Amino acid sequence: MIPVTIHHVAQKARCSVASVSRVVNGTGPASPAMRARVEVAVAELGFQPSEVGRSLARRSRRILGVLVPSVTNPIFAASLAGIQDRARAAGLSVLIAQSDYDPGREREAVEALLAERPAGLVLTVCDPYDSLALDLVERQGIPTVLVYNDPGDRRISAVTVDSRGASRALVEQMIALGHRRIVFVAGHFAASDRSRLRYLGYADAVSAAGLPVEPPTEVDFIVGADDVDLTELVSRLRPTAIVASNDLLALSVIASLRRLGLDVPGQVSVAGFDGIALGRLVDPPLTTVEQPAGTMGVAAVSLLLELAAGRCESQRLLINHTFRPGGTLQPPVAQVRLSKRRQSSQNLVHQESSR
Amino acid sequence: MIPVTIHHVAQKARCSVASVSRVVNGTGPASPAMRARVEVAVAELGFQPSEVGRSLARRSRRILGVLVPSVTNPIFAASLAGIQDRARAAGLSVLIAQSDYDPGREREAVEALLAERPAGLVLTVCDPYDSLALDLVERQGIPTVLVYNDPGDRRISAVTVDSRGASRALVEQMIALGHRRIVFVAGHFAASDRSRLRYLGYADAVSAAGLPVEPPTEVDFIVGADDVDLTELVSRLRPTAIVASNDLLALSVIASLRRLGLDVPGQVSVAGFDGIALGRLVDPPLTTVEQPAGTMGVAAVSLLLELAAGRCESQRLLINHTFRPGGTLQPPVAQVRLSKRRQSSQNLVHQESSR
DNA sequence: CAGCCGACTGGAAACGTTTCCAGGACCCTA
DNA sequence: TAGGGTCCTGGAAACGTTTCCAGTCGGCTG
Structure with missing residues (x-):
């Protein structure tokens, strides 16, 4: 033995x-x-x-450290799959850690990764503008690529999508369809700069159209399929369209609306972000902005390898997003009638047909 | 630096x-x-x-090796999350590898994991009865726990669910509801003993009821949301109920049936296995047999730790599954009318209402 | 006061590998 | 035949850490 x-x-x-x-x-x-x-x-x-003796002798490890908020979010699972595939092709093993959207845990996790002296790091952090974990990484000077995060003024490479622009484009489309009461629902707002950028894009579009910018509605939403309660939101703002900060949340929102007796997209339109595969399996298919997570993972590792080999400088890659029409976004119905009677209705849910 | x-x-x-x-x-x-x-x-x-120097000196690594078929399958992502959490609690890092349901790749992956001299291994293999990877592991004598796999006559620990029994119970329920033409749809049949056991459970129930046991229909299905084509299956066998070998596939099957103009569950009932979180978000919620993947992951690591510490012998843990009713399973409609006119209909899709 | 014991400290070996360097064998050319 | 080159090989250092062992020092007991 x-x-x-x-x-x-x-x-x-x-x-x-x-x-x-x-x-x-x-x-x-x-x-x-x-x-x-x-x-x-x-x-x-x-x-x-033994890789242990081996890496000690050549003082370089054939290991990649990866941090994601949560592997149960399909978008990060897809990203991880891409990372893993590319890493394997390069003969690298993958060490994985989760932050669970908790900055404290994020720091611990990165510390543990660093202790393994990996050849490089691929990270998706909670908030790149204020991350002890990133401070640590920068001080160590180990090759690092952020995924989904904007590095701000740090000298760290990143593979990102234009979250704010994509969000703005999506909401502009809603406005063009005739929606006037659009709200933004987010999970983990405090701990996700992706959410925040998407909200800013929402605000851009809404304010450009002269419509009221509602503050984001934060819901408790961790694992991916929790029940969210939109009663208060719906009764107070009576939105005709809801932008969810990601697809998983969008699906939850749809389920929640239906529990309230509202038809989607008949009475309320819903759209999300990410383009998870399951969005195409629901009925009707989810309207979303697709961001190729697997590709981003692959690109991140490729970039990391170049970086580690000293073949390129720290840089930022912007991956294209694509609008996926789906079927959960429609023009609002009874737009005029509804707004005429806005004040008088105290109903919890606003079923147009009954008015 | x-x-x-x-x-x-x-x-x-x-x-x-x-x-x-x-x-x-x-x-x-x-x-x-x-x-x-x-x-x-x-x-x-x-x-x-440095963990490298450290583990060389004490010839034991604070690392766990994990192999799953694919992290993009939510069930394995959930399992991985459980493993990761429990490992972190024990101060272990997690090294991850994917087999993509390919036995060859599985072997390579396990070899790479073994090279890192991990403290233990948590594996979900394609086929435990014929796995070069497991041979390797057994020869090495490193503490190992299988998840979802039945170890057969190997002296390896395992955390499993009674796939066959669960499947039998599910199909018996279908039969009790009045279904007579039930088919089994599988992805990766050759490379997944889970699929195979579930099919056997299906066969148990169907043959016990004196109904025809159809061979499993294998569909191309890798990533999790591919389009599956059920045209031939539907037109040939005209099932009133379909058992899918997992939830992801069940959702694909439902989408595919709807594309053919069939109502689910109005005309065809569908059920799956796994109990992925997203199954509850679709409309109607997916009928499935829930198997707590996260819990299994946690249990696997706990067992592994005991094993590694020599505090227990190799053993098998059976985790309970629970039936989740959902809404995609209903009694068949127009059962009698349909079977009367079986021969005459050459329609590709069998819409009861139009007959 | 001698002896002993405990607490503390440092030297050095060990872990498994890579890699530098030097030595040896052999062949070829001048 | 001497000299130089090439090709192969083994010894040994190095990597960063833990851990065994021996040594030192101070205080306590008899």
Whole structure:
């Protein structure tokens, strides 16, 4: 059960450990006879060089550290899958950590990753503008790429999408369709700059159209399918369209609206962000802004490899988003009638047909 | 940028590396003065012990190796989240690998994990009865826990659910509701013993009721939201109920049926397995058998820790599944009329209302 | 006061690997 | 035949840490 080391191999092949190392790694010269002897010994003993000793000796690890807020969010799972695939192609193992959207935990997680002395780091942090974890990373000077985060004035590379622009475009589309009461629903607002940028895009579009900018509605929303309660929001603002800060939340919002007896998109339109695969499976398909998470993961690792090899400088990659029409966004119905009677209605839910 | 080592700390604190090690780890005696000097030096230099040197010295790693078929499947993402949480609580880092349901890749992945000399392994393999990867692991004798897999006659621990029994119970329920033409749709049949066991449960129930056991319909289905084409299946067998080998596939099946103009559950009932969170968000909620993936992940790591500490023997944990009614399973409509006219209909889709 | 014991400290070996360097064998050329 | 080159090989240092062991020092007991 004791793992077989290079010394065992050397003994069996009657040569020095140096020669074994050279044969196994294909570095340096070796006579055919030697090569054969070593290969036989390796096969018989089932020798596999220890990455620990190996990375200690060459003071560089074949490991990548990855931090995401939560792997149960399909968008990060997809990103992780992309990272993992690209890393494997480059012969790197992937060390993974989750922050659960908690800055404190984020810092601990990054510390643990750093202790492994990885070749590089791929991070999606809560708030890049105020992240102890990023401070740590910067001080260490280890190659790092942010995913989904805007690095601000840090000298850190990033692969991002134009969250604010995408959000603005989406909301402009809603306005063009005739929506006038549009609200923004967010989860983890405090702990997600993605949410925040998307809200800003919403605000851009709404205020440009001279409509009221509602403060974001924050809902308790962690795992991905919690029940959200929109009763108060719906009764107070009676929106005709809701922008959710991500697809998972959008699906929750839709389920919640339907529980309130509201038809989506008949009475309320809903749109999200991310473009998770499951959005296409629901009926009608979710209207969303697609951001290719897998591709972003792949791009992040590719960039990281270039960075680590010193073949390029710190830089930012902007990945294109695409609008996916889906079917949960429609022109509002009975727009005029509704706004005429705005004051008089005290109904909890506003079912146009009953008025 | 060169990382600070224990020697730098020792130099700064004017003591030996041995003392630094003792203070940092809290092992062995140290005078208050020494402790203070070292702590100051550690803080000033931002020293963080290298896990590499550390694990080489104590020949044990604070790392857990995890293999799942694919992190984009929410069920494995949830399992991974559970594993990760429990591991973090125990101070272990998590190394992750994916097999993409490919036995060859599975072997490579496990080899790479093994090279890191992890403290233990948590695996979900394609086929435990014929897995080179598991052979490797067994030979190495490293503490290992299977998740979702039945270890067969291997001496490996496992955390599983009774897939076959759960499937049988589900199909019996369908039969009790009046369904007579029930088919089983699977993805990755060849590469997933979960699928296979669920099919066997289906066969158990169907044959016990004296109904025809249809061979499983395999569909191309990798990422989680591909379009599946059920045209041929529907036209040939005209099922009133479909059992999908997992929830993701069930959602795809529902979307596909609706594209064919069929109402779910009005004309065809559909049920899945796993109990992914998103199943509750669709309309109507997906009928499924819930298997608590996160809990299984947590249990797997807990078991692994006991195993590694030598506090228990290799064992198998069976986690309970629960039936989640949802709304996609209903009694079949127009059962009698349909079977009467079975021969005459050559329609691609069988819309009961139009007959 | 001698002896002993405990607390503290530092030196050094060990972990498994890579890699530098030097030595040896052999062949070729001048 | 001497000299120089090439090719192969092994010894040993290095990587960063833990841990065993031996040594020192002070205080306590007899």
